[in-house]
Amino acid sequence: MADERTPRLEMRGISKTFPGVKALNNVQLKAWGGEVLALMGENGAGKSTLMKILSGAYQADPGGQLMIDGTPVAISDPIAAKQQGISIIYQELALAPNLTVAENIYLGTEPARGGRIDRKAMREGCRPVLERLGAPFGPDTVVGGLSIAEQQLVEITRALHAKSKILVLDEPTTALSSRETDRLFGLVRQLRADGIALIYISHRMAEVYELADRVSVLRDGGYVGTLTRDELSAESLVKMMVGRDLSSFYTKTEKPQDSRGPVILEVQDITDGGRRVKPCSLQLHQGEVLGIAGLVGSGRTELARLIYGADPKTGGKVALNGSVLTVHGPEDALAAGIAYLTEDRKGLGLFLDLPCGTNINLGVIERDAKRGGVLDLPAGRRRAADAFKALRVRAASPAVTVGSLSGGNQQKVLLSRWLETGPKVLILDEPTRGVDIGAKSEIYRIIDELSQRGIGVIVISSELPEIIGTCDRVLVMREGHIAGEVGGPGGAPITQENIMAYGAGAAAQAA
Ligand SMILES: Nc1ncnc2c1ncn2[C@@H]1O[C@H](COP(=O)(O)OP(=O)(O)OP(=O)(O)O)[C@@H](O)[C@H]1O
Ligand SMILES: [Mg+2]
Secondary structure, X not given: OHHHOOOOEEEEEEXXXXXXXXXXXXXXXXXXXXXXXXXXXXXXXXXXXXXXXHXXXXXXXXXXXXXXXXXXXXXXXXXXXXXXXEEEEOOOOOOOOOOEHHHHHOXXXXXXXXXXXOHHHHHHHHHHHHHHOOOOOOOOOEHHHOOHHHHHHHHHHHHHHOOOOEEEEEOOOOOOOHHHHHHHHHHHHHHHHOOOEEEEEOOOHHXXXXXXXXXXXXXXXXXXXXXXXXXXXXXXXHHHHHOOOOOOOOOOOOOOHHHOOOEEEEEEEEEOOOOOOOOEEEEEEOOOEEEEEEOOOOOHHHHHHHHHOOOOOOEEEEEEOOEEOOOOOHHHHHHHOEEEEOOOHHHHHOOOOOEHHHHHHHHHHHHHHHHOOOOOHXXXXXXXXXXXXXXXXXXXXXXXXXXXXXXXXXXXXXXXHHHHOOOOEEEEEOOOOXXXXXXXXXXXXXXXXXXXXXXXXEEEOOOHHHHHHHOOEEEEEEOOEEEEEEEOOOOOOOOHHHHHHHHOOOOOOOO
């Protein structure tokens, strides 16, 4: 198709070596104007690194070549990339929260008049683009108060304002609701029609099907190949990404209906005074995998945070194995045997500057501190090494900092931290967000294994296939209360329709 024309972007023979890791090895990539090129691959495959080379954030090893519209260019830093019309929207957004929308858009290129920054010109200059994109905020809004979707919109505005010819979106939908995702897709299509070359990184197959004209795949830092839209199939993509067939994606051991274990966790009328969570009650059985479905914003995370003691409850109680817990904070919950994997790994979960090993051991340290235990360093090292192996964490060793890992591998480190505490109840909030397809199936296998060992697992997820594929029973939340239940002995079958009926979402769940 597009191959007759000169590519807007061509990368050839790109390699990148970090201390101890060859992140990219002789990679190639072509992208044309007016198309969406999806870039796929497992966690740590090198997608973000390749794009950081394109954006001037990293320098490639010598020997590679980068061409724009057929002309070789050198991109020595982010400013050079900008001059070449390259914009990137990172996995972790990169705006200055204290500045206004206009200030962020003009950052580094502020217009001056009479030796001062011309604020009026800035305001007026970005207004047309904001209007065109239908932004629900103006140039003077302070960015820190905007939602993640809105901050993304600011970044896109900045890219358009800089007249970008190449726009990279690195996992843009991980923190968006389905409505926000739809809106973003509309924008992406609009930009494609304008002739921009879009490079779209995602782990979500459904998004790639919906948007991509072509898909290029990386594996272990190498280039595997490219499929056009007509050649796309889940099977071929998975095989290219993982290097093998994934025969059983979901692992759920069906439990006989009458074999349900005793209630391990009982929550009664827990509430934050009705702010986000109206009085909610639930029972979790030993060895049960209980899903909590519902739209983004329905109160799922807030409910979990009340149970775990991360937010104060104004009423209700939590009992573990029949005895009521006094939970003043997460340490108490953890000491009692309840672990909670947060959905926000950057804000709440991980210490990015500390080694992976330390992060993995933190949960145990916290738990043992509460019990008055002492630090056992060799055991800690062993624990970290075992966790690395069990979850197939891709990094040189547990000694490297979490911040240097790819997004999905960070998630695995966070998960191992909680597994190492040997919990009786494990609450997983969006456990596979940003996690690649191989690691996903690994996490599903672990959930199944934990439940077989008698641990009660609660899975909060926006991905219905994930809920359906892993859970024995599902509660559906809506507007802060539990609106219904499917599955379990005598319950309605766990299907998309049955769950959505309670979620009252005509607005379809995120795929
Ligand atoms: N600054 C860095 N220092 C050391 N190693 C790094 C650094 N950045 C990336 N790496 C390593 O390079 C490899 C590729 O990482 P990259 O972030 O490009 O993966 P990715 O394909 O974007 O993965 P994900 O899907 O998880 O986001 C990984 O092994 C990662 O640990
Ligand atoms: Mg990445």
